[in-house]
Amino acid sequence: MSITPAFSCTLPVRWGDMDAYNHVNNTVYFRFFEEARVQLIEAVAxxxxxxxxxxxxxxxANCTFLKLVVYPNDVRVDCYLSDPGRSSFMVRYELFAASDPKDPACTGDSKVVWVDHALGRSVELPSYIREKFS
Structure with a gap:
């Protein structure tokens, strides 16, 4: 992506992230996205x-796998915010292995809805989130 990410973080690839094919298992990429998204929201909040x-x-939640990532390594997850609505927004991700920092190993996105946990329904985005789109 040509724009500056809203947030970026570096995460370690752990030995246990590998599968029988000696690369990071596909499910782990969603964990990387999750960790980056939580860090992003906590930083904003x-x-x-x-x-x-x-x-x-x-x-x-979607992920397009482009390259294998193996241990030992670190990954950088760049997060981009888009498509704000009343109660939702999109987070788009690019994940880069430290061993190949120029080309993404995968890309993905998540639709995030802000929810009142007691009511179990969507509510307006908090101002500190909405301000990220100004």
Whole structure:
């Protein structure tokens, strides 16, 4: 992507992330996305999002696998925010292996809906999230 990411983080590839084919298992990429997304939202919120009355819920998650990632390695996940709605937004991801930092190993996206946990329904995005789209 040609724009600056809203957030970027580096995560370690662990030995246990590998599968029988000696590369990172496909399910782990979603964990990398999850960790980057949580770090992004906590950075924007100025603290922990766990234990709040409201928060993000993922309703879609997609990943396109482009290259193998193997241990030992680190990955960088760049997050881009787009498509803000009343209660939702998209997070798009590019994941790069430290061993090949110029070409993404995978890309993906998630639709995030802000939910009131007690009511079990969507609510308006908090101002600190909405401000990221200004």
């Amino acid at each position: 100025g603290g922990q999002i766990a234990g709040r009355d409201d928060g993000p819920v993922i309703i879609t």
